[in-house]
Amino acid sequence: MKTSQDKILTTHVGSLPRSKAVTDGVFAHEHGTLSDPAALKKTIAMAVKDVVKQQASAGIDIVSDGEMSKISYATYIKDRITGFDGDSPRTPPSDLEEFPGFLERQVSSGGTPTYKRPCCVGPITVKSMQPLEDDLEHFSDALASVEVAEGFMNAASPGVIALFQPNQHYSSQDEYLEALAEGMRPEYEAIVAAGYILQLDSPDLGLGRHMMFKGKADSEYQRLAEGHVEALNYALRNVPAERVRMHICWGNYEGPHHHDAPMDMVMPIALKANVQGLLFENANPRHGHEWAVIAEMDIPEDKILIPGVIDSTTNFIEHPDLVSQRICRFADIVGRERVIAGTDCGFSTFAGFGAVDEDIVYAKLASLSEGAVRATKTLWH
DSSP: OOOOSSSOEEOOOSOOOOOHHHHHHHHHHHHTOOSOHHHHHHHHHHHHHHHHHHHHHTTOSEEOOTTTTOSBTTGGGGGTBSSEESOOOOOOOHHHHTOHHHHHHHHHTTOSOOSOOOEEOSOOOBOOSHHHHHHHHHHHHHHTTSOOSEEEEEEEOHHHHHHHSOBSSSSSHHHHHHHHHHHHHHHHHHHHHTTOEEEEEOGGGTGGGGTTTTTSOHHHHHHHHHHHHHHHHHHTTTSOGGGEEEEEOSOSSOSOOTTOOOHHHHHHHHTTSSOSEEEEOOSSTTTTTTHHHHHTSOOOTTOEEEEEEEOSSOOOOOOHHHHHHHHHHHHHHHOGGGBEEEESSOSOSBTTBOSSOHHHHHHHHHHHHHHHHHHHHHHHO
């Protein structure tokens, strides 16, 4: 994994706005009405080229494919591993349950997913590696036309799959997590073998506290979340830690977030993962103060911090000076070489929806890049 050797590097969490053609195509695939798979593959390939160019133009150093082919960051796995079918009931986060009027407004405005979240109803094995091979091919082709420092590709962690797609087959949750880890392992290894940084999306460690673990004591949540990390480490047993980064968050939605587990509870769990990079929220109003919490922690020297320095749920374009200030705070904590500037979350958690206007997304990323330039001047000169 690249580090900020002579300048502050920039990146983001992964998902970026999809075009209408891409969104219509992935939903047609989801609903079983896709008439021309080859045409959709070409549409996605073109979209990946475009989204990679836009990231490079915005000054992003470590880029992704924007998750163009995925309907969402967790449920896409039903096309890659067996055992999933049907749909599962929606359980809102506990913070939104306290404000039913706001929750209803979110639902009616399209602020909640409309795609299926299948349950695990059978044994988990590899179903097909072809979707991943297509993603790798499209990303490789797109990277050939730009100059960037590095590429990363997202994959769902066992824990986040379990968060959104409940178990109805295995005799225990531990058995389910182990099966998920083994089922996803080939995808993780293939991404790294292709030369890319593997990003594991693990909002189960933060968001899970007020969803699947709500109502449980803190000690029980910590025990169960650590079990998710153990499953992840099992899946990563053949992958070098320095080729992996992990994203933790508390849910990429505008809302109260007053039930979010504090950073001093979540970060020690995340630090047990065998990954080098940690991406986490630090720009939004609920977590913007927690740089001070991290400053009091003993962060291992082999870890790279990738704090969110721009918010992914607001159309405000952060001022580059604010971005620079946020970056410098973390450089003061772990040193400039171990900080990469990132975003709180993705900008299109599921296809067809994003709280931030597409054009503003890239304006925010450009401000992120300019803030990194200003932080570089402060930290190196």
